[in-house]
Amino acid sequence: xxxxxxxxxxxxxxxxxxxxxxxxxxxxxxxxxxxxxxxxxxxxxxxxxxxxxxxxxxxxxxxxxxxxxxxxxxxxxxxxxxxxxxxxxxxxxxxxxxxxxxxxxxxxxxxxxxxxxxxxxxxxxxxxxxxxxxxxxxxxxxxxxxxxxxxxxxxxxxxxxxxxxxxxxxxxxxxxxxxxxxxxxxxxxxxxxxxxxxxxxxxxxxxxxxxxxxxxxxxxxxxxxxxxxxxxxxxxxxxxxxxxxxxxxxxxxxxxxxxxxxxxxxxxxxxxxxxxxxxxxxxxxxxxxxxxxxxxxxxxxxxxxxxxxxxxxxxxxxxxxxxxxxxxxxxxxxxxxxxxxxxxxxxxxxxxxxxxxxxxxxxxxxxxxxxxxxxxxxxxxxxxxxxxxxxxxxxxxxxxxxxxxxxxxxxxxxxxxxxxxxxxxxxxxxxxxxxxxxxxxxxxxxxxxxxxxxxxxxxxxxxxxxxxxxxxxxxxxxxxxxxxxxxxxxxxxxxxxxxxxxxxxxxxxxxxxxxxxxxxxxxxxxxxxxxxxxxxxxxxxxxxxxxxxxxxxxxxxxxxxxxxxxxxxxxxxxxxxxxxxxxxxxxxxxxxxxxxxxxxxxxxxxxxxxxxxxxxxxxxxxxxxxxxxxxxxxxxxxxxxxxxxxxxxxxxxxxxxxxxxxxxxxxxxxxxxxxxxxxxxxxxxxxx
Numbered sequence: 001x002x003x004x005x006x007x008x009x010x011x012x013x014x015x016x017x018x019x020x021x022x023x024x025x026x027x028x029x030x031x032x033x034x035x036x037x038x039x040x041x042x043x044x045x046x047x048x049x050x051x052x053x054x055x056x057x058x059x060x061x062x063x064x065x066x067x068x069x070x071x072x073x074x075x076x077x078x079x080x081x082x083x084x085x086x087x088x089x090x091x092x093x094x095x096x097x098x099x100x101x102x103x104x105x106x107x108x109x110x111x112x113x114x115x116x117x118x119x120x121x122x123x124x125x126x127x128x129x130x131x132x133x134x135x136x137x138x139x140x141x142x143x144x145x146x147x148x149x150x151x152x153x154x155x156x157x158x159x160x161x162x163x164x165x166x167x168x169x170x171x172x173x174x175x176x177x178x179x180x181x182x183x184x185x186x187x188x189x190x191x192x193x194x195x196x197x198x199x200x201x202x203x204x205x206x207x208x209x210x211x212x213x214x215x216x217x218x219x220x221x222x223x224x225x226x227x228x229x230x231x232x233x234x235x236x237x238x239x240x241x242x243x244x245x246x247x248x249x250x251x252x253x254x255x256x257x258x259x260x261x262x263x264x265x266x267x268x269x270x271x272x273x274x275x276x277x278x279x280x281x282x283x284x285x286x287x288x289x290x291x292x293x294x295x296x297x298x299x300x301x302x303x304x305x306x307x308x309x310x311x312x313x314x315x316x317x318x319x320x321x322x323x324x325x326x327x328x329x330x331x332x333x334x335x336x337x338x339x340x341x342x343x344x345x346x347x348x349x350x351x352x353x354x355x356x357x358x359x360x361x362x363x364x365x366x367x368x369x370x371x372x373x374x375x376x377x378x379x380x381x382x383x384x385x386x387x388x389x390x391x392x393x394x395x396x397x398x399x400x401x402x403x404x405x406x407x408x409x410x411x412x413x414x415x416x417x418x419x420x421x422x423x424x425x426x427x428x429x430x431x432x433x434x435x436x437x438x439x440x441x442x443x444x445x446x447x448x449x450x451x452x453x454x455x456x457x458x459x460x461x462x463x464x465x466x467x468x469x470x471x472x473x474x475x476x477x478x479x480x481x482x483x484x485x486x487x488x489x490x491x492x493x494x495x496x497x498x499x500x501x502x503x504x505x506x507x508x509x510x511x512x513x514x515x516x517x518x519x520x521x522x523x524x525x526x527x528x529x530x531x532x533x534x535x536x537x538x539x540x541x542x543x544x545x546x547x548x549x550x551x552x553x554x555x556x557x558x559x560x561x562x563x564x565x566x567x568x569x570x571x572x573x574x575x576x577x578x579x580x581x582x583x584x585x586x587x588x589x590x591x592x593x594x595x596x597x598x599x600x601x602x603x604x605x606x607x608x609x610x611x612x613x614x615x616x617x618x619x620x621x622x623x624x625x626x627x628x629x630x631x632x633x634x635x636x637x638x639x640x641x642x643x644x645x646x647x648x649x650x651x652x653x654x655x656x657x658x659x660x661x662x663x664x665x666x667x668x669x670x671x672x673x674x675x676x677x678x679x680x681x682x683x684x685x686x687x688x
Contacts, residue, residue, distance in 0.1 A: 018573045019663055020091050021546050022064050026098045028570045029056050031665050033102060035591050036109045043116055044317040047307050050110055055305035058167055061236040061269045107299055122312050124208045127300050130217055134207050137200055142218050149190035152222050154183060155287060162186055164288060166237035169303055174280055175225035184280050185223050189215055196306040208310050210301060233272035234302045267293040273300050319593045324351035325685045335361050338454050338476045344638045345474040349685045352467045355474055358456055359384050362443045363391035370397045370444040372490040374436050378416050379465040385416050389423040398425045401493050403436050428493060438629035439615045442486050453483035457631045459598040459613050470597040473613050482507040511616055511628035522603045523553045529606055530561040537563045539602035539646060544571040544617045558584040567649055569596045577661050587659040590652055592678045611639050645681050652677035
């Protein structure tokens, strides 16, 4: 077997065999634009895809641009020297070009949607003069609601009397004062206090107006300047929390403190409306110290993630609603059913009810002694956490591992952690350098002086809100040997003193312990089968694929003749279809009404098909810096069901694209029956 060193560095010469992760991220964002351009997608859903695109781009500038900058500085100092520095400069330049191209497509797509909406009596006022027919209502709204939140500030050169917060919207108003001196007035757009859109219905006509345009239309009431022009702008700031020197006992207080500073982070981008005079741009840069930020023109409107913030009354402009399929539970208690046989949920096609029922029953059943759970992203109104609090009130020992470092969910997780502590729940926080990303829960039952376990293992967060639109898999099981390993994991998270070999079990694949090693062994087994002339194949479904040791092993398997089919929603650093390296590997992306989120690994194993589900993408952070749990499916009936769902996705010729060796999204050629996999999966699970 080939030996792999997880810490091996890839030389610049080898780097050509991997896509850059940031360019790949932007390639996925292009896939969202493709969906917004698809005429078969309902109009308001196309608008929603534009919203998601805009949100992703903001995150790119908050999360990845600071990382690129840091890498650039690092490589200037390390032994790779000039070659690595030039490489990162090249990637940053290509990323900027890609974003510029995508922004053009974004504008074109949105401009096509506006007249289509008008056919339905929906007037989305985008880059047009405000209709005279609604000006009285807009004026009334401005004086009654908007004016109270406006804080105009004159921009003084080299003197920052004003701090532009992260991704908040502002107007730079250019004009002359009474002494005919050029001035710049800054005016905030109060989207934190008011809706981004003012909606009005006159007869059968619906009008939707940007708050930005309402403020612009009344600027003459805010200043004595002779206004020459007003231009929107925003500053995007680094989202990273400064936790480098925080110890475990300080983590909650430290995160709470750092959250207050997040929107004050270093600027990574200044985005402004075209036409803003160069002198005004330079004044913004000088006054606010934005010299290191990426400076770029955008459109007239920013923060277009808000496009999902308005709704229309025409159901045909949205996806037809699919009612979740209810699992039939004939026993009085779900826990009794799980003790008898495994239950596998495919959410959101299946209702989330059994997950909630799992915790609700555990909270009241007298024989349940202990409950253990990991929480990564908690719903804002979490029924699961409320059940845990009830269980603690009922005298059960409840142990909850709360990941406070789940990006952008820190405050919500911290809120729930405090509530659970007050209720007597034992709340554990993870070390600063380690995230617990596993999605597992365990119930310990004591009955007739014996203990046994029931467990929940999932691919997605235990969050009933996101479960409505993230596709995931949830296994409810009573398989004792596997659940004993789950118990060992919780004991490790509680004490951190348990020997690591205790977590190197026969069933679970756990990052930090045996995940990468076992994956390499499973791929190697397929290589051995291929070399012996046996059937050999691998199917991997992930959100993101980056880790180079595992990618290299897939390349090795491809050259050995193993057929490898990948379904990768987002980042993919593996280059498919290259002769002599990856000619037996295909990569496809599926974007549809639901966000593909489940992680599935299938190893053919001579026709026996070993299936694993779990929380782990194949990213550096997941493999090396997090606690992840992947778990096998043993029930042959459930294995067959899951394989059927995966095969529907591999045959999707409507919503799938294939990634080529140039990082392009290539639509799948339609031959034979048209298959839209999400619709086909829903029909199958409904029994249609």
